[in-house]
Amino acid sequence: MSLLEIENVTKTYDALTVLTDVSLLVETGEIIAIIGRSGSGKSTLLRCINGLESIQAGRIVIDGVEVNDPGTDLRKLRQQVGIVFQGFNLFPHLSVCRNITLAPTVTKGIAEADARELAREALVSVGLEDKIDAYPDQLSGGQQQRVAIARSLAMQPKLMLFDEITSALDPELTGEVLRVLEEMSRTGMTMVLVTHEMGFARRFGSRVVFMHEGRVWEQGPAADTLGKPKTKELETFLNAVLH
C-alpha cells in the first residue's frame, strides 16, 4: 500500500473542470516534484490532498485513510499531513515559538514546556533556533518560510506538501529555503512539492510529474523526464522555463 494514493480524481468549480481523472501513487520516502504552467491544476491537486478543497469524483487515500470520506476526521488527518504555502501564512500576532507550539498544544495536548522544546528542535532543523522569541514581522521572507516549515515539522507529519514555497521569495532567499528542503530530503521525509525550481526537482526529486490542462500529462524519474521529455507539451514547457 502506498502512503498516498490518488485515484481518478476529478475536481470542478461549477462549470470549470480543474482536475480530470488524476491518478498518482506516492511511496514512503519519495520526493515528488509536480511541475506545469500556472492553471494546470498543480496547486489544486495539492490542496485536495489534505482536504482544503473537495473533490467531485475519485479517491484520495493517505496511509489507509480516505480524505474525501465524510466519516473521516479531517483534523486528525491534517495532523499527519503538513502543508507549507507560498505566502508563509504565519500567525502575525504570535511569536515564532507560539506559531510552532500552537497546534501541538491545542490538538495533541502537549504541555507548554515540552512544546517549547519541540519548537526549538524544529527550529534547529531549519537553522533558526536563535529566532525562537522573534515575531514574524521581524524576519525576512526566507526566514518566515523556514519557520512555516518548522511549524509543519513540529506536528511530526508522515507527508509534507509544499505549494510553490519559494515563488514569493527573492532569488537569494530562495536558496536558504531550498537548502532546508535538501536537509529534509536526507531525513527520509515523504514530500510532494509544487515547484518551479527545476534544478531542485532534478537533483532531489525521485519523480517528476508534469501536469497539463488538469491532467497528469507525463511522469517518470526526475532526471529522465526533465532530460528527455516524451510529450510535446512537456518539451515546450521545459523550453519556456529553462530559457
Added chain:
Amino acid sequence: MIREFGWIDVFYLVAAARWTIALTVAAFIGGGIVGVVMAVLRVSGIAPLRWFAFLYVQVVQGTPLLVLLFLFFFGLAIVGLPVLPWIAVALAFSVYGGAFLGEIWRGALQAIPKTQWEAGSALGLSFTEQLRYIIVPQAVRVAIPPTVGFLVQLIKNTSLAATIGFVELTREAQLTTASTFQPFAAYMIVALLYFLLCFPLTQWSRHLERKINVAA
C-alpha cells in the same frame, strides 16, 4: 409650585447620570453577548445560520430604536407580559446593540485574511480553535476603535429610555424642568454631562486608532 433652579437640581442630574451609565453598561453587555453570537454566525460554515444572522442584523438596523423600546415596553404588556421599564429598556438595547456590534465584529473577523483560517485548519485546528487562537486575537485590534465609537452612540441613545418613563439623565432633566421652568439651565447641564461621559471615550478611541495604525 415653581421653585428656583439650584444646586440641588444639579446634584439630582449628576445622580441620574448613574442610571445612564448603568443602562449603557447593561446595554453593552447584553448587546455584546448578542453581537458575539451574530458575528460568529455570520462567518460560520453553515449557510442557514449565516442567513439568520444577516436577517437579524438587517431587520434590527432597519428599525428605529424608539420603536424597539415601545415594542418591548408596551408590546410585551399587551401580550400579557407586563415588564418593568428597566427590563424592557435592557432588552430593547441588547437587541439593538447586538445588531450593530454584530456587524462591527463581523467586519473585523472578515478583515483577517482567509489564508489565516487556512493555515489553522491545515494544522488540524477546528473552527472554534481557529477563531479562538488565530482569528479573534487579530480581529480585536481591528474592532476596538469602531466598538468604542459605537459605545459613544450608545451612551447618547440611552436618552430614548426617557420616553417610557425610565429615569436616567434626560428624564431627570424633564422632571427638573417641570418643577423649575428652567429648561435652558437643566438641558445645558445635561448636555455637559453627556459630553463629559462621551469625550474621554472618543479621545480613547482616537488614541487606540493611532496606536493600531502605528503597529500595523
